[in-house]
Amino acid sequence: MTTNAYLADCRARLAFDLLSNTWNPVLIWVLRDGPKRPGELRARIGGISPKVLTETLRRLEFNGLVIRHAHDAAPPRVEYELTPLGRTLLDPIGALGAWAFEHGDEVMAAQDRLGG
Numbered sequence: 001m002t003t004n005a006y007l008a009d010c011r012a013r014l015a016f017d018l019l020s021n022t023w024n025p026v027l028i029w030v031l032r033d034g035p036k037r038p039g040e041l042r043a044r045i046g047g048i049s050p051k052v053l054t055e056t057l058r059r060l061e062f063n064g065l066v067i068r069h070a071h072d073a074a075p076p077r078v079e080y081e082l083t084p085l086g087r088t089l090l091d092p093i094g095a096l097g098a099w100a101f102e103h104g105d106e107v108m109a110a111q112d113r114l115g116g
Helices: 011-020 023-033 038-045 050-062 090-115
Strands: 066-071 077-082
Touching (some): 011 090, 023 038, 023 050, 023 066, 023 090, 038 077, 050 066, 050 077
Antiparallel strands (some): 066 077
């Protein structure tokens, strides 16, 4: 594969942009086990506001990674689920997580040395 990730129309840059948003990979990872309601997502993730959760889910839906299911019920019920395309990101996100687990202490030590 030959790519120039610095070009705006490069497919690799598209992938980097998708994964560089803090919440995109987190939500994709949490949805790996099946559909979840927004409240379930907030409870599993922690630290994400309802507004940011909604924005992130809309962004993932726009990119074809998540599908929104609205159920006719009282009260109305909404669930989000990974699409087949969204599932293709689980292995790369898992690999990044494994890297972070293995090298996270080194990164934090470098930040401590240079950040004070």
